Amino acid sequence: MCWRQCLRGYEPMSSDDPIALKIVVGGGFGVGKTTMIGAVSEIKPLSTEETLTSASSGTGTDRLEGIENKATTTVALDFGRITLQKQNLVLLLFGTPGQQRFWFTWDDLSLGAIGAVVLADTRRLLDCFAAVEYFESRDVPFVVAVNEFDADDAYRYSSEEVREALELRADVPVLLCDARDPASAKHVLVSLVSYAHSVSLRRARERAVHTPPPASPLQHSSDLGATS
Ligand SMILES: Nc1nc2c(ncn2[C@@H]2O[C@H](COP(=O)(O)OP(=O)(O)OP(=O)(O)O)[C@@H](O)[C@H]2O)c(=O)[nH]1
Ligand SMILES: [Mg+2]
Numbered sequence: 652m653c654w655r656q657c658l659r660g661y662e663p664m665s666s667d668d669p670i671a672l673k674i675v676v677g678g679g680f681g682v683g684k685t686t687m688i689g690a691v692s693e694i695k696p697l698s699t700e701e702t703l704t705s706a707s708s709g710t711g712t713d714r715l716e717g718i719e720n721k722a723t724t725t726v727a728l729d730f731g732r733i734t735l736q737k738q739n740l741v742l743l744l745f746g747t748p749g750q751q752r753f754w755f756t757w758d759d760l761s762l763g764a765i766g767a768v769v770l771a772d773t774r775r776l777l778d779c780f781a782a783v784e785y786f787e788s789r790d791v792p793f794v795v796a797v798n799e800f801d802a803d804d805a806y807r808y809s810s811e812e813v814r815e816a817l818e819l820r821a822d823v824p825v826l827l828c829d830a831r832d833p834a835s836a837k838h839v840l841v842s843l844v845s846y847a848h849s850v851s852l853r854r855a856r857e858r859a860v861h862t863p864p865p866a867s868p869l870q871h872s873s874d875l876g877a878t879s
Contacts, residue, residue: 667739669734669735669739669740669741670739670740670741671740671741671742671743672740672741672742672743672765672844673742673743673745673763673764673765674742674743674744674745674764674765674766674767674768674840674843674844675745675746675747675757675760675761675764675766675767675768675791676688676729676744676745676746676747676767676768676770677746677747677757677761677767677768677769677770677782677785677786677793678747678749678768678769678770678771678772678778678779678782679749679771679772679775679778679779679781679782680714680724680749680750680751680778681715681718681721681724681749681772682749682770682771682772682775682778682779682798682830683770683772683798683800683830683831684725684729684746684747684749684770684830685698685700685725685729685746686830686831687746687768687770687796687798687828687830687831687836687839688729688730688731688744688746689729689731690830690831690832690833690836691731691733691744691833691836691837691840692731692732692733692744693731693732693733693734694731694732696729696730696731697728697729697730697731698725698729698730698746699725699726699727699728699729699748700723700724700725700726701723701724701726702722702723703715703721703722703723703724714775714778716774716775717772717774717775717800717805718772718800724748724749724750725746725747725748725749725750725753726748726750726753727748727753727756728745728746728747728748728756728760729744729745729746730743730744730745730746731744731746732744733837733840735837735840735841735844738841738844740844742840742844744840745760745761745764747760747782751781754781757785761786761789761791764791765792765844765847765851766791766792766793766794766843766844766846766847766850767782767786767791767792767793767794767843768793768794768796768839768840768843769782769783769786769793769794769795769796770796770798770830771795771796771797771798771813771817772797772798772800773797773798773799773800773805773806773807773808774800774805774806776797776808776813776816776817777816777817779795779817780817783795783817783819792843792846792847792850792851793823793843794823794824794825794826794839794842794843794846795813795817795819795823795824795825795826796826796827796828796830796839797813797825797826797827797828798828798829798830799827799828799829801829807827808827810825810826810827811825813825822846823846824842824843824846826838826839826842
């Protein structure tokens with residue numbers, strides 16, 4: 652199934668229909684992006700999983716520590732959808748691949764997104780740094796959601812520890828979540844929408860302050876009068 656078909660089915664028919672917003676779910680390798688979209692999506696998610704080979708799961712960002720059972724990896728994108736009835740919104744969820752060799756897809760996947768979830772693994776927190784930098788440098792509002800994998804030996808970070816470790820701005824929301832739990836994943840998405848809205852209002856106010864007022868039409872007509 653092509654994701655364009657999913658979008659086509661949700662073009663609003665009237666002004667009362669939910670507004671569609673694009674959201675990206677990004678983050679390092681194996682942090683639970685595909686899991687989160689699968690958990691929260693109200694349609695059968697589109698996924699592009701391929702079997703992990705030893706060559707692709709070797710070192711660096713592709714470490715399998717803590718996710719030794721992981722057998723597949725996203726090679727293009729994940730796509731899912733969720734309706735937020737209360738907010739009258741439909742969120743179109745685009746998951747990125749985590750492996751570094753597929754990062755070239757991130758620009759297309761992020762195009763037109765109102766915001767991003769940067770998913771982090773509590774055991775490999777700093778692996779999400781590249782995603783934080785990616786969205787920061789493109790001025791895409793994002794929240795950091797720490798997927799608290801259930802491993803007994805996993806250290807539980809507080810939100811403030813995560814903020815400090817990732818050098819996040821004070822206003823960036825940091826949430827703790829379980830990517831497998833639909834309610835938890837939905838909470839992350841609702842928080843992102845709310846944060847992206849507040850960022851867009853702030854930016855609009857800043858633009859209004861910095862935009863010079865248009866030339867006065869009265870001034871223009873008096874100029875005309877002076878030449879007649
Ligand atoms: N034990 C445990 N396993 C989890 C949890 N969340 C995800 N997993 C597993 O961790 C692995 C990674 O999940 P994925 O959803 O494929 O991660 P991803 O970020 O999409 O991975 P890439 O697309 O390859 O970057 C999978 O094997 C999941 O079953 C969790 O909270 N606890
Ligand atoms: Mg994936």
